[in-house]
Amino acid sequence: MKKKLIKIFLVLIGTPALLFVVFVMSIYAGLFGKIPTKDDLKAFQLENASIIYSADGKQLSKIYALNRTDIAFEEMPEHLKNALIATEDVRFYDHEGFDYRSVARVIVKSIFLGDQSSGGGSTISQQLAKNMFGREQFQFGSIAFNKVKEIILAKRIEEIYSKDEILALYLNTVPFGENLYGIESAAQRFFNTTTKDLTIVQSATLIGLLKANSYYNPRLHPDRSKTRRNVVLAQMAKYDYISQEEKTDNQALPIELDYYDIKSRGIANYYAEVVRKLAEEKIAEYNGIHQTEISLQKDGLKIYTTLQYEVQKSQYDAMKEHLSKMHALLQKQYAKGYYAKELDKLAKNFAHQQSISHSKDTIKRTEFQTWEGPKVMDASILDSIKYELTQLHAAMMTMDVTTGAILAYQGGINQQIHPYDQVMAKRQLASSFKPMVYLAALEEGYSPCDYLDNDSIQLADFEEWNPQNYDLQTGGKYSLAAALAFSKNIPTVNLFFEVGYPQLKSIWQKLGFQSELPDEPSTALGAASASVYELARAYATFGNGGYSVQPYFIDSIISTNGQLIYAHQKVKARKLLNVEAVKLLNIILQKAVKEGTGAALAGTYGVRIPLAGKTGTSQDFADAWFTAYNPKAITVARVGATLPKIHFSSGANGSASRLALPLVGLSYNKLQKESTTKKMVSKSFPEITEDQLSLFDCDDFKEDSQFEEFLDIFGDKEETLDERLERSEKRKKRKTFFNKLFGN
Incomplete structure (x- = not known):
């Protein structure tokens, strides 16, 4: 009877284990789709945004499929790397891509103790594998397949790249929301600065975003962002990357952003669009002559232009100052009497020509663009047309x-x-x-x-x-x-x-x-x-x-390698x-x-x-x-x-x-x-x-x-x-x- 129970026990344990091994081997063998080889990993190239510069070296705009700007490991401050490791993978320098102890910790805390704060157990290398190659979806078992695939890839990544190179790759590929990829793009967007100039508090804020980049977006949800930032600071203190005093002082600080979306706030966006079209033509000519496949959206080109930033800024400021006043005067003229009636006729005629229905016009919150910036007002469809016509x-x-x-x-x-x-x-x-x-x-x-x-x-x-x-x-x-x-x-x-x-x-x-x-x-x-x-x-x-x-x-277009x-x-x-x-x-x-x-x-x-x-x-x-x-x-x-x-x-x-x-x-x-x-x-x-x-x-x-x-x-x-x-x-x-x- 005892032998029979042992045999049943072994079957119950061994069958799932055998099936799991077969499952893993089938993934490894590529039965569920090809897994990138070591050669593929060596040849991997990040998609990088091309950057348009003024004649005096100021960044004017980016051209991209993914908004990413690659930076070197040496440009990443130590407190940024420490914040990442303390929060996402504290044993990063001890494991070889897959952390068995971390997985065991997650299983025990999450499943047996019900602690949902224990994290997902994925190492930075596993997360990098996901960032590099994405995830596939199947009718069944997608999560299991992708996790096994990422473990295999993480092991290969560790064999090819050094730990510092893995950190750099991760920070250059990780998504931060708002179509931002990589730490440099995030630093520019949320703090209008470069990665090397990030403060400890700013680094903690951005690393905090990685848990859920929409939920902890500091622009949209500053309270949530602060809470998550303080968790990152606590982790840094727990593992002795900062002192308890530094943790306390920094946790007391508010979320302070210098939010800068170059696509909406840039002072040379019309110029950049002309440059983009011209650059496409020049690159197409170059590709045709040299039989290359250089991409403006993916290959991180540097486009140096003729524009002088201070001259551009002086015009931008002049238009903002003068036209905001003149626009107000024009609106005042069309607000009453003869001109108000004329505007009403023009607006209704415009709506008719554009097939815009306003018969059941309702008032709603609407954002308008003014020379002073976006302005939100209560307006009907007809009001909106009138506003635009008098712009x-x-x-x-x-x-x-x-x-x-x-x-x-x-x-x-x-x-x-x-x-x-x-x-x-x-x-x-x-x-x-x-x-x-x-x-x-x-x-x-x-x-x-x-x-x-x-x-x-x-x-x-x-x-x-x-x-x-x-x-x-x-x-x-x-x-x-x-x-x-x-x-x-x-x-x-x-x-x-x-x-x-x-x-x-x-x-x-x-x-x-x-x-x-x-x-x-x-x-x-x-x-x-x-x-x-x-x-x-x-x-x-x-x-x-x-x-x-x-x-x-x-003036010139230069490739990432200086060509x-x-x-x-x-x-x-x-x-x-x-x-x-x-x-x-x-x-x-x-x-x-x-x-x-x-x-x-x-x-x-x-x-x-x-x-x-x-x-x-x-x-x-x-x-x-x-x-x-x-x-x-x-x-x-x-x-x-x-x-x-x-x-x-x-x-x-x-x-x-x-x-x-x-x-x-x-x-x-x-x-x-x-x-x-x-x-x-x-x-x-x-x-x-x-x-x-x-x-x-x-x-x-x-x-x-x-x-x-x-x-x-x-x-x-x-x-x-x-x-x-x-x-x-x-x-x-x-x-x-x-x-x-x-x-x-």
Whole structure:
């Protein structure tokens, strides 16, 4: 009987044991799927995010499939490693991948004593195996299969890697939630720092996350995070990594984050998106030539760009400061009376066009993006549409006028919420276009002191088109220089009639604009559309003296092992414009900044950097432009709502000098205070020669002579375009005669 009981006992014990051995051997043999070999482990490469850097070495953005940045073991502080070991695997340096004592402890405490705080028993090496290769799911036994697989892999990992290498691999692969992988990405996100600069408290907080990275997220659940952090600190004290006094002092500290999500809070996200697309193209070219498979998302490339961080930051701050105020003013305008009714119509029409139902509109908590950051308000669907329609969008771009390097690039309010890049958006140029009319005239031999008629114009065959000056004044004559500096519309149209469309179209094409230039009178006043990017490239040609310039974003792309993937090649400049004509234009546009429509740059914002520039305000104040440049850099700013029908009611808030110019003023005022940043955007124009000065020796304005007033009595007040062009041609031919007869 005794032998029979022993036999039964052996069968009961031996059968499961035998089945377990068979199960383990079948996994080892690969019957449930291939287990990575030692060679596979040796060849294992972490997927790393590629990083975009500014010209001065600041991190701008990451490009990744997994948000991970690999760092060396030596960059990991001792207290971080100690926190990990004390919490996750205190016998890490004693076992060889699988800790039998730990497993036994878990079984006894969890199963027999009911203590759920004893942990899972997996060593750091086992957890690393899971991080490296993930887990597979089966209909039955997934947990058992994966645990056995991880034990096998952990043993292999220990045979190949040193303990320090295992720690480094683990900390570079472990997930921290929020799509973060590895300690470096977590340190950057939660504390806006690098791993090597983490404090003991910060390290304990991050290691505490590993138990359940959503449940203990310090941003979402600070109380839970603190409790878990204090457990980590207690473990560190228990195993003598810190003193009891250090434990007590650190446990008393609150959870203090410097949360920084570069995707939402980055100051160069629109720029980074342009860089990403360009980098994809360059890498594809490289792979095609060299038969490689380099991945921008996985291979940890370093992309060095042209962007100057401080210039970018000055624009970011300027937009935040100025546009938050202007947005509030625009919303106030549309909150009552006529404008409130118009907004309601536009919002309902927009909802209809986008098939958005608002018939059963309910109020709910909604997050809106503002220039000051996210803002949560109670709003209906229609309220949300109204808010977005009255949002001011803006773009700024600064470029070196000689090299074409993009120094700063602001594409809008928030790249994640509003991905449309305003730098590339085409809007009516308004008076920003005028310098091209005057340049065409200067190239034809016109002088800054040639006078342009300011008499009223009305074209019968263009719906009685009747251009007006901003001040509504007519009569007399403006010198060519004054007409541009003070942005007079009527003299500009008259000059356009004299110069002619073909000459202007030639200038337009030379400067690289892509859209067709309309052949109509309103073109003289900026009816053509272009982007901030195109206008910056055009004005850069003025700044560099008349030569071509090709904007570029990326200086170089380097692989993790230092291999050069791409390097920018300088493009030889071509002469595009008459050099002497450009010099005269630059003098006129300096006058525009000192005395004309750009005078607020110095008067209000205290900018002392030498600049030429031009304002531009489109019809009904739909868009406001300001362009400022010198022989070093060009900056263009544009502001406007999504729809041209949404705009300020008057120039008091909607003019270029009120809406767009302040962005440049605030930015340059900040940059000029430091010599390092000032030299990035400042360079004096060539000194004006005596000969050039003599060309400007005239009054800005003069009244019509009696003879000219007599001729005007018999002129048609209303005429067709052909009649007007014919009359302008006659005036052009007799200009020399009248100049001799009456003088300039």
